[in-house]
Amino acid sequence: MSSASMPTIKSKPVTISQDIPVSKTLRFWEGLKEDKILATKCCQCGSLYFPPAADCANCLCTSMEWVELSSEAEIETFTHIVVRPTSFSQHKPYTVAIGKLREGVKVLAWLTGFKFSQVKVGMKAKLVAKVSSDEEWSYEFVPLDKSEG
Amino acid sequence: MRKVAIIGVGNSKFGIRNDVNVSELAFEAVKPALEDAGLTSKDVGFVALGSAGAGAWYEELLPAVVTSEYCGLTGAGLMRCEAACASGSAAFFAAYSAVACGQADIAMALGVEKMREIDTQTAMEWIGRAGYYLWEFHNFGLTFPAYYALYANAYMARYGATEEDLALVGVKNHKYAAMNPVAHLQNRITVEDVLSSMVIASPLKLYDCSPMTDGSACIIVASEEKVRELKIDAPVWVAAVGYSSGTANLSKRAGFLSLDASVSASQQAYKAAKLQPKQLDFAEVHDCFTIAEILAYEDLGFCGRGEGVKFLREGQTEIGGKIPVNVDGGLKAKGHPIGATGCSMLYELTKQLREEAVEKSRQVPLKNYVGLAHNIGGTGHYCYVTILRR
Numbered sequence A: 001m002s003s004a005s006m007p008t009i010k011s012k013p014v015t016i017s018q019d020i021p022v023s024k025t026l027r028f029w030e031g032l033k034e035d036k037i038l039a040t041k042c043c044q045c046g047s048l049y050f051p052p053a054a055d056c057a058n059c060l061c062t063s064m065e066w067v068e069l070s071s072e073a074e075i076e077t078f079t080h081i082v083v084r085p086t087s088f089s090q091h092k093p094y095t096v097a098i099g100k101l102r103e104g105v106k107v108l109a110w111l112t113g114f115k116f117s118q119v120k121v122g123m124k125a126k127l128v129a130k131v132s133s134d135e136e137w138s139y140e141f142v143p144l145d146k147s148e149g
Numbered sequence B: 001m002r003k004v005a006i007i008g009v010g011n012s013k014f015g016i017r018n019d020v021n022v023s024e025l026a027f028e029a030v031k032p033a034l035e036d037a038g039l040t041s042k043d044v045g046f047v048a049l050g051s052a053g054a055g056a057w058y059e060e061l062l063p064a065v066v067t068s069e070y071c072g073l074t075g076a077g078l079m080r081c082e083a084a085c086a087s088g089s090a091a092f093f094a095a096y097s098a099v100a101c102g103q104a105d106i107a108m109a110l111g112v113e114k115m116r117e118i119d120t121q122t123a124m125e126w127i128g129r130a131g132y133y134l135w136e137f138h139n140f141g142l143t144f145p146a147y148y149a150l151y152a153n154a155y156m157a158r159y160g161a162t163e164e165d166l167a168l169v170g171v172k173n174h175k176y177a178a179m180n181p182v183a184h185l186q187n188r189i190t191v192e193d194v195l196s197s198m199v200i201a202s203p204l205k206l207y208d209c210s211p212m213t214d215g216s217a218c219i220i221v222a223s224e225e226k227v228r229e230l231k232i233d234a235p236v237w238v239a240a241v242g243y244s245s246g247t248a249n250l251s252k253r254a255g256f257l258s259l260d261a262s263v264s265a266s267q268q269a270y271k272a273a274k275l276q277p278k279q280l281d282f283a284e285v286h287d288c289f290t291i292a293e294i295l296a297y298e299d300l301g302f303c304g305r306g307e308g309v310k311f312l313r314e315g316q317t318e319i320g321g322k323i324p325v326n327v328d329g330g331l332k333a334k335g336h337p338i339g340a341t342g343c344s345m346l347y348e349l350t351k352q353l354r355e356e357a358v359e360k361s362r363q364v365p366l367k368n369y370v371g372l373a374h375n376i377g378g379t380g381h382y383c384y385v386t387i388l389r390r
Ligand SMILES: [Zn+2]
Pocket: A042, A043, A044, A045, A046, A047, A056, A057, A058, A059, A060, A061
């Protein structure tokens, strides 16, 4: 019953890659190229959104302004991912962390430049923009003393 | 609202089921459930199917349609429910609601999942995307174990819990799975086995994780009138269903020491059933990873905050303790066929409440004849808490 050698028929293969619209958050993706991490703020109720949202879930207002976030984060938790999904199989195992910024929003991103044994809940790290190995703009946590840019 | 009872249950053998396709697997739960209730497929007015991976980890996109045709249920009202790993409980809620509101007299919740038709890495890919793809997967490659590992590290840092403590959940649940013939993993394990297994997403290792399992489970519900008309011997009544949800992005969570959705859903269920956690005879909780069972003890009010490990170490969640938990092996060892899990939990509750546990060695003692099933979808993205009473 648990034999892997049971007879099977292979289904027709499909390759899926969706075009995800980013027109409403384009400022965010462009901001990364200037080493800025941007959030949105509701013009009506002041709610702050990271990841940036084009609409306010709190008051349903659709008028939002862009604000730049501070870079210092306190790490709330982390994990080192060893068994990776197919689309990340070309990467070495990586560390993901969630950090809280001074403005109160939290960010989930890779944490690089630390020895894994140094990574602790409560430590400080710096949030910076970066170009991912897939040539896409992204952002990550790095040690505080790492120089700008 | 009408009173609703469970009158028939079925559960397939869980495991790597390359011998059956999704329809044949569903049949293995539908047939015993109908026979248990003394019904035929033509008696069922409404069918809700719980399945999460249609078209992704198995080939059928409309599994409700294909399984219904195969099991002779075509013509009944039909839908598929998706609530990630809580899809089975969502399907149960739909079937329960159809009967409670008077729309149907007999309804079926059918949970089925085929997870082993694709390779493990592709499965990691699909399940990792089950959060907020754009913001937490696309650039960062989160995996399902990683989501819970984030909670585990926060919990360990806050309360001083250790990897050995987490391992004890696995040891307990494997022990009971070894007594359960439908379980996927029937091997007993030691703390050392868990600690020496490969790291998946630190601090979680292979034996901290539930396996990827094929399986199905089926629950048939009926109105009080129908129960009398059919002269059902031991109806098990639905005392309450509570539900809640959590943010898609984990970065939007207030903290990582508990799942808010579990707290809200369980409080709602306790209130509706008019009972306290200490009145429960036993529970099935969502232990997709070892840390999840410890969080559940606290979120469901079985013990205080930060006391989950102590509660486990004292044996309070074993048979003979204050509240036996997952004595069917849990997701951890019975297996976690995502969309079937919620229905399989209710199968176990029903069997236990009827004092028909498959193996007498794992029959829980019953005082109040009340049991609870706690089913999480994703990482606290969805939560259903169902309380049954005989
Ligand atoms: Zn607003």
